[in-house]
Amino acid sequence: MSFARVRALVVVGLLAVLAVIFVAVAVVRDSQGDAGAAKGCPDGWPLADVTLRETKDVKINVLNATDEAGRAASVADDFRNRKFQVKKVGNAPKGVDEVAVLRYGPKGVGSAHLLRAYFLDNAKTDYDPKRTDDTVDVVLGDAFQQLATTTEVNQSLGDLGSPIAPPGSCPAPVKE
Structure with missing residues (x-):
């Protein structure tokens, strides 16, 4: 396998790992998980x-x-x-x-x-x-x-x- 192929595989693998980390962080830090819920609803409102x-x-x-x-x-x-x-x-x-x-x-x-x-x-x-x-x-x-x-x-x-x-x-x- 040539050096260029190895280098391309390393770059693609690194990008895949970064994408997985990015998605995991976005899911864990999602601040809209309770969107539409009754949080902040004034007292007495149905x-x-x-x-x-x-x-x-x-x-x-x-x-x-x-x-x-x-x-x-x-x-x-x-x-x-x-x-x-x-x-x-x-x-x-x-x-x-x-x-x-x-x-x-x-x-x-x-x-x-x-x-x-x-x-x-x-x-x-x-x-x-x-x-x-x-x-x-x-x-x-x-x-x-x-x-x-x-x-x-x-x-x-x-x-x-x-x-x-x-x-x-x-x-x-x-x-x-």
């Missing part, structure tokens, strides 16, 4: 569950705020077919001009984020920091026509990004 849920884990109540009878039952069936857990179906006070209103508390932030995609981010959100359950109320408004298709939901989720904690709340530590 912890918002910002985990994006699968449809099978989302609990909803479907309420009709339109003049069309049976709309809530029809949409509830659509949600059941998409594997949502529909808890209640009923009526809400009339006068909702939007597509829908999503009412939820700190435990329903991730679920409401997913539901926003089913309305192509045209649903109004109504966050209540005092609400203690993880159920989202879906109040259908006069502008509602139909739920989005699977492809539209996936595209909308991409546009929406990750769930974020609403103002006046802190993101809960992620469960692994």
Whole structure:
């Protein structure tokens, strides 16, 4: 083996060892390991569950705020077919001009984020920091026509990004 080859192998080996040391130091000294956790959260602020849920884990109540009878039952069936857990179906006070209103508390932030995609981010959100359950109320408004298709939901989720904690709340530590 020539001297030039030996020298090249030594240089490449030295660079590989330096790269491993650099990566190890970066991982050990990572100061963002608890990013998004509730550290520094003011006292009394609720912890918002910002985990994006699968449809099978989302609990909803479907309420009709339109003049069309049976709309809530029809949409509830659509949600059941998409594997949502529909808890209640009923009526809400009339006068909702939007597509829908999503009412939820700190435990329903991730679920409401997913539901926003089913309305192509045209649903109004109504966050209540005092609400203690993880159920989202879906109040259908006069502008509602139909739920989005699977492809539209996936595209909308991409546009929406990750769930974020609403103002006046802190993101809960992620469960692994």
